Amino acid sequence: MSAALPGPVMVAAGCGGTGRELEPYAGPAGLVGLDLVTRSITLDPRPGGPGPRLAEVPGGLVNAVGLPNPGLGHFLATELPWLVRAGVRVHVSIAGATMGEYAELAGRLSTAPGVAGIEVNVGAPDEAGAGVLEVREPYHAASVVAAVRREFPADRPVLAKLRPDVSRIVEGARTCHEAGATAIVVGNAVPAAFADGRPGGLSGPAVAPIALRCVATVRDALPAVPTIGCGGVRDVASARAYLEAGATAVQVGTALLHDPTTVARLRASLAAHPPEETA
């Protein structure tokens, strides 16, 4: 595997809008070279779930956004060309209802100009919210990753995004890496509920210690598997915690909703100290 890893600072899936909305807050360097993971794209358009989709809780957010997206065709025709023109390194997050859909998404993305990589969303907090193929079991996740890997050029990264599940993360990371994932993104929203019991996923500072534990556990058990930390990254200290625990990069998500300049500030601060090459 020779795919170069993105980093050290990325925009996490679902928190970067369509990419355009970040431009006013991207700082003097603009969006050029920014590693942005798109919101999860499905083959067909999805309107997303009903409101309220997000609720603030101490230390984070509970969300059930429901993967709103315009579908692959519209994404390729409008959002992707805009992002490519802006100089963004586009990592397309994909979610499918079947194995075949994942393969088709990967196949069509493999020929779309300007796609830097794919992130496979295999750790959605709740199937009720996502309504996509249940792929949290490591075996199923690995099968999906293998299908995507077969369709996508070997010199471009395929990231597998797993939920920070302390008891299953090593197994998940190992199987997905063996199936061809370039790196494991550790840190989707963790299963939670709104105040009325409706299922959702918890993200933000509250999940940082959990995701950090998962990164450290994978590093100890599988030192050859590159990981990308995601969960509660909001400043240099929280980013460094992941990098020092062995992550090759961090993804910034919920913090962008608090301060849309977070990624620009972290890119500037961490650029002077890039993580070691591990690819």
Next chain:
Amino acid sequence: MPDGPVHVEGEVVATKRIGGYRHLTLTAPGIPERFRAGSFVALTVDGHVTRRAFWVHRVRALSALGPTLDVVLETRGSGTARLATLPVGAKVAITGPLGRPFALPKDAVSCLLVGEGYAAAPLFPLAERLRERGCSVSLVVSAPDEAHLLSALEARRSARSVTVLTADGSVGLRGTVADHAADLVARSEADVVYAAGPHDVLHAVASAAEAAGAWSQVAIESPTPCGTGLCHGCPLPVVGEDGVDRVVRACTEGPVVRGDRVRWDAL
């Protein structure tokens, strides 16, 4: 000056309790200069992950402290409570101006502006812009009671005619916007109707406008966790120009949308 929003550190330069609301005057470098009526700002609250969105009530291009903007806030929870207690001199991170503002008519037409509670705030700068264009402006300010009427006195300076409505009849006409919408639209002979307030007020005004053959523009207030379009957390069901049902973001495709485009039953 570019149109896009900016994220800046502002400062509270005045804070006043007026009736049931807190009026904050803020410096926010770059935002008053970019502001257009109907756009809004989002304030970061320490200790809270999401931000709080506010209508801009007034901008002053010139003051001793440079350009400032006023927001009107009603305490709803711990975030707004914290902002309401910010003292003069407090620093606060502000993003704005956000969202699509009210569209202004090209010609000098007759306009009716209807606002309920603190959400009437964006109608005041709108009234000024419309008057500058020679439009005839009628303003309706409504609230549950007198304490929640926004700036009725100021309204008399901004509009040709002002109607005050309170649900409890404490001042002005007794009743709600829904009770009076058809009559108000008919009497104003408005070509364009603008509204800002809760969904039932907007729906009543949009329906009355449609029945009277007037255009309507409504400023939709939804919880906007980020305000910037990043989180897709403020779904707004609309009918597109092509007649197809869609869900858009209230913060970026709104907050101002055509009243006849909102799928009110799906809100």
